[in-house]
Amino acid sequence: MPIQAADFDFVRALVKQRAAIVLEPGKEYLVEARLLPVARSVGCDTLESLVEMLRAGQNAALQTRVIEAMTTNETSWFRDLHPFEAFCSKVVPEILATRKSEKTIRMWCGAASSGQEPYTVLILLAERFPQLADWTIDFLATDISAEMIAKCQAGKYSQLEMNRGMPTPLLLKYFERDGLDWRVKPELRSRVQFKTMNLAVPWPAMRTLDVVFLRNVMIYFDVATKKQILSGVHRLLRPGGWLFLGSAESTLGVHDGFERVTEAKAVIYRPGKG
Numbered sequence: 001m002p003i004q005a006a007d008f009d010f011v012r013a014l015v016k017q018r019a020a021i022v023l024e025p026g027k028e029y030l031v032e033a034r035l036l037p038v039a040r041s042v043g044c045d046t047l048e049s050l051v052e053m054l055r056a057g058q059n060a061a062l063q064t065r066v067i068e069a070m071t072t073n074e075t076s077w078f079r080d081l082h083p084f085e086a087f088c089s090k091v092v093p094e095i096l097a098t099r100k101s102e103k104t105i106r107m108w109c110g111a112a113s114s115g116q117e118p119y120t121v122l123i124l125l126a127e128r129f130p131q132l133a134d135w136t137i138d139f140l141a142t143d144i145s146a147e148m149i150a151k152c153q154a155g156k157y158s159q160l161e162m163n164r165g166m167p168t169p170l171l172l173k174y175f176e177r178d179g180l181d182w183r184v185k186p187e188l189r190s191r192v193q194f195k196t197m198n199l200a201v202p203w204p205a206m207r208t209l210d211v212v213f214l215r216n217v218m219i220y221f222d223v224a225t226k227k228q229i230l231s232g233v234h235r236l237l238r239p240g241g242w243l244f245l246g247s248a249e250s251t252l253g254v255h256d257g258f259e260r261v262t263e264a265k266a267v268i269y270r271p272g273k274g
């Protein structure tokens with residue numbers, strides 16, 4: 001049975017309030033597809049009864065499950081390629097020069113999903129920059145979804161997931177077999193710290209950063225939330241730091257404190273003139 005308008009509005013408001021994710025009218029099908037399995041898992045036959053439980057408002061764990069179910073976790077290895085080329089051709093060489101005395105790179109991936117993006121970054125650093133072997137890589141990867149963060153921490157992927165962008169030589173070098181799946185080798189796994197973090201609420205204290213990856217997450221937010229997040233990133237970036245957004249995302253018209261730089265067919269951003 002299709003979701004009732006009032007129930008859809010309730011879910012939209014909850015998801016906007018808790019995760020800043022905007023569900024436009026017309027996304028009823030998405031709510032139905034994502035929440036029916038949640039409803040069944042708690043013994044509800046219909047979305048109506050699930051929303052009734054949510055309205056009662058006393059089940060924080062259920063609310064969290066609903067929020068997590070409404071996030072879109074689409075990702076892949078080396079997604080969009082060009083930003084990673086820009087990372088290797090411009091961003092890392094610059095950091096190697098500016099941070100050569102402290103030998104530390106500080107990075108944050110703020111919408112890590114199931115981990116493909118942060119692990120891609122680490123593989124590139126290991127492959128292309130052997131001179132970083134004695135550097136400290138201070139890499140934090142976060143996501144609102146505890147389920148996704150658990151998957152990042154496990155570092156375990158099916159063959160189907162590996163087929164989405166991971167070249168075979170790199171698969172064999174950085175992963176080991178775990179039954180039918182593949183698991184990130186411990187030496188790579190230990191170079192990133194994973195935590196849950198909601199971008200839409202005040203952030204915990206964070207250290208300043210050389211690189212921020214916030215790819216393919218801003219598209220879900222309204223302009224006010226984007227502004228707030230970009231202001232936070234602007235404050236955290238160290239002089240000469242860089243921001244990566246998704247190919248459908250931009251700072252334009254949202255925050256004028258970033259300079260857009262085209263490198264290796266990707267647009268990347270650094271604090272400066274808009």
Ligand SMILES: C[S@@+](CC[C@H](N)C(=O)[O-])C[C@H]1O[C@@H](n2cnc3c(N)ncnc32)[C@H](O)[C@@H]1O
Pocket residue numbers: 018019020021071072073074075076079110111112113114117142143144145148197198199200214215216217220246
């Ligand atoms: C489409 S994935 C992008 C993954 C990866 N950055 C990439 O580009 O392949 C979007 C991720 O943003 C996360 N997300 C959505 N709303 C969020 C919020 N308010 N705070 C933190 N993460 C959020 C979702 O859980 C999801 O894993």
